[in-house]
Amino acid sequence: MNSLSRETIAERVAALGPWFHNLYLEGVWTAPDHFLGDFPGIMWRRFRDALPDDLEGRSVLDIGCNSGFYCAEMKRRGAGRVVGIDSEPFYLEQARFAAQVLGHDSEFREMSVYDVGALGERFDIVLFMGVAYHLRHPLLALDLLWEHVADDVLVFQSMQRGSTQVLEPPPDMDFFDTEAFDAPGWPKLHFIEQRYAGDPTNWWAPNSACTQAMLRSAGFRPFSQPETEVFLCRRTARAAGAEPVYPARGPHGAGHRRGKKGRAA
Numbered sequence: 129m130n131s132l133s134r135e136t137i138a139e140r141v142a143a144l145g146p147w148f149h150n151l152y153l154e155g156v157w158t159a160p161d162h163f164l165g166d167f168p169g170i171m172w173r174r175f176r177d178a179l180p181d182d183l184e185g186r187s188v189l190d191i192g193c194n195s196g197f198y199c200a201e202m203k204r205r206g207a208g209r210v211v212g213i214d215s216e217p218f219y220l221e222q223a224r225f226a227a228q229v230l231g232h233d234s235e236f237r238e239m240s241v242y243d244v245g246a247l248g249e250r251f252d253i254v255l256f257m258g259v260a261y262h263l264r265h266p267l268l269a270l271d272l273l274w275e276h277v278a279d280d281v282l283v284f285q286s287m288q289r290g291s292t293q294v295l296e297p298p299p300d301m302d303f304f305d306t307e308a309f310d311a312p313g314w315p316k317l318h319f320i321e322q323r324y325a326g327d328p329t330n331w332w333a334p335n336s337a338c339t340q341a342m343l344r345s346a347g348f349r350p351f352s353q354p355e356t357e358v359f360l361c362r363r364t365a366r367a368a369g370a371e372p373v374y375p376a377r378g379p380h381g382a383g384h385r386r387g388k389k390g391r392a393a
């Protein structure tokens with residue numbers, strides 16, 4: 129039970145800031161001036177009805193949990209084991225403090241999505257929201273989720289840009305069919321070499337068709353799209369060749385093989 133005064137909470141919130149999640153902690157908002165408004169509450173309200181009200185006993189893994197907004201919501205619905213991972217210890221400190229104030233027992237661990245295999249367990253619900261486009265290797269991340277931690281439902285969200293038309297590619301195409309790639313609904317993953325919105329970790333902006341195609345290819349079948357950017361998926365069979373590719377190391381730690389004359393082979 130939280131026994132901190134409002135003043136103490138306000139002081140701790142200020143000391144732990146800046147916050148990305150706008151949480152309501154006993155009368156104190158953590159990010160009232162968020163550039164997206166009341167975030168992620170505003171997003172949650174758009175898709176929360178698509179998830180069961182009662183999560184009694186379900187296990188949840190929240191990847192890129194930030195300060196734990198979704199962990200708290202899962203607990204509010206009665207989820208059993210809730211684990212939040214994030215690569216930023218700074219956000220995890222916020223998450224632990226928020227959980228203390230809100231009185232829930234989610235477990236928070238510093239871990240990259242690329243290391244989820246180390247968790248050694250599967251979860252009924254995996255949340256992977258707002259993270260994929262921050263990764264250099266988003267498909268590898270999805271492959272790793274399928275391989276190691278997803279048991280049933282994946283809740284996925286990505287920033288999306290480009291056409292909202294969705295073209296499901298045919299099973300095969302003629303080599304000389306080049307025009308198809310220019311169709312607005314063709315799956316496209318826009319690469320961001322420079323910055324986008326001032327954030328050097330915004331690497332990718334898929335269009336909607338691409339988000340769905342990547343999910344399917346990695347073995348996650350979208351069954352609901354309650355919000356343009358949010359997809360609820362079921363873990364199913366993955367595409368041939370979608371096994372996760374781990375970083376390969378040569379005998380001397382080199383990242384690639386070398387030919388006889390020292391050239392990359």
Ligand SMILES: C[S@@+](CC[C@H](N)C(=O)[O-])C[C@H]1O[C@@H](n2cnc3c(N)ncnc32)[C@H](O)[C@@H]1O
Nearest residue numbers: 168192194214215216239240241257258259262
């Ligand atoms: C845009 S925020 C999204 C937060 C939250 N999931 C949401 O939807 O509101 C991205 C979060 O992903 C975390 N993150 C970035 N790269 C990561 C990685 N490789 N593994 C785990 N978390 C990562 C960041 O630290 C940050 O907390």
